Amino acid sequence: MVDDLHIVYRIYGAGTGRGNATAALARLLLRKGSPNVHTVHAVRGVTFTAYRGEAIGIIGSNGSGKSTLLKAIAGLLPADRGKVYTEGQPSLLGVNAALMNDLTGATNVLLGGLAMGMSQQEVRERYQGIVDFSGINEHGDFVSLPMRTYSSGMAARLRFSIAAAKNHDVLMIDEALATGDRAFQKRSEERIRELRREAGTVFLVSHNNTSIRDTCDRVLWIEQGELLMDGPTEEVVRAYEDAGGK
Numbered sequence: 455m456v457d458d459l460h461i462v463y464r465i466y467g468a469g470t471g472r473g474n475a476t477a478a479l480a481r482l483l484l485r486k487g488s489p490n491v492h493t494v495h496a497v498r499g500v501t502f503t504a505y506r507g508e509a510i511g512i513i514g515s516n517g518s519g520k521s522t523l524l525k526a527i528a529g530l531l532p533a534d535r536g537k538v539y540t541e542g543q544p545s546l547l548g549v550n551a552a553l554m555n556d557l558t559g560a561t562n563v564l565l566g567g568l569a570m571g572m573s574q575q576e577v578r579e580r581y582q583g584i585v586d587f588s589g590i591n592e593h594g595d596f597v598s599l600p601m602r603t604y605s606s607g608m609a610a611r612l613r614f615s616i617a618a619a620k621n622h623d624v625l626m627i628d629e630a631l632a633t634g635d636r637a638f639q640k641r642s643e644e645r646i647r648e649l650r651r652e653a654g655t656v657f658l659v660s661h662n663n664t665s666i667r668d669t670c671d672r673v674l675w676i677e678q679g680e681l682l683m684d685g686p687t688e689e690v691v692r693a694y695e696d697a698g699g700k
């Protein structure tokens with residue numbers, strides 16, 4: 455449950471336009487002037503309750519606060535006001551989830567599995583399934599190459615495959631589906647349905663309304679940090695499209 459949540463980013467030392475290197479040095483040395491703190495109020499009073507077995511899409515224009523909301527639910531950002539109550543540990547699977555670029559896909563599967571709390575034995579058992587699910591080896595032995603040689607779509611698919619190998623109480627996905635091809639999207643949708651049957655809650659942030667329609671039964675529409683609409687997928691996505699959102 456998310457109750458009147460506010461998230462404010464504080465950016466220290468943000469330029470105000472009047473600073474230059476000499477002025478900055480003077481401030482540091484002479485302690486003259488106050489440090490600039492720029493704030494961005496990214497989530498403004500969002501309240502909703504998510505239930506087990508739901509798949510909830512989060513839509514809204516660029517910079518509306520979707521990713522910030524997910525990070526806050528995952529406990530990665532402190533609330534300025536309000537509170538997030540969760541049962542179980544939410545797992546955030548973002549396109550930016552921390553995999554190591556210089557390590558091979560194979561090593562990342564092992565480390566990612568361990569980081570999610572699987573035993574070595576479990577990781578070994580599920581390894582092939584994860585690689586097959588991601589489809590990254592369909593055109594060569596990419597899993598033996600460093601992640602930095604992957605396209606952004608391949609990397610996103612591998613991240614999704616690692617995270618989806620485990621059953622989560624709350625699984626949050628940031629755009630991963632939008633970067634996969636149609637075959638991968640179908641596999642992901644099927645896996646998301648399974649996760650929901652296992653009584654988890656899935657959140658999906660996406661700019662792809664088709665993925666949202668195919669996967670979610672409820673949608674939150676966020677604009678300028680505020681919850682504009684919360685309801686059945688078709689109703690909310692149609693209102694969003696009518697307002698010019700794609």
Ligand SMILES: Nc1ncnc2c1ncn2[C@@H]1O[C@H](COP(=O)(O)OP(=O)(O)OP(=O)(O)O)[C@@H](O)[C@H]1O
Pocket residue numbers: 463464465494496514515516517518519520521522523
């Ligand atoms: N680490 C950060 N530090 C400061 N401001 C941030 C940070 N991350 C996001 N913001 C700001 O917070 C606001 C919401 O950003 P957020 O990434 O949550 O939006 P979004 O809806 O996920 O956007 P997009 O659709 O482009 O991915 C924006 O104004 C953005 O500039």
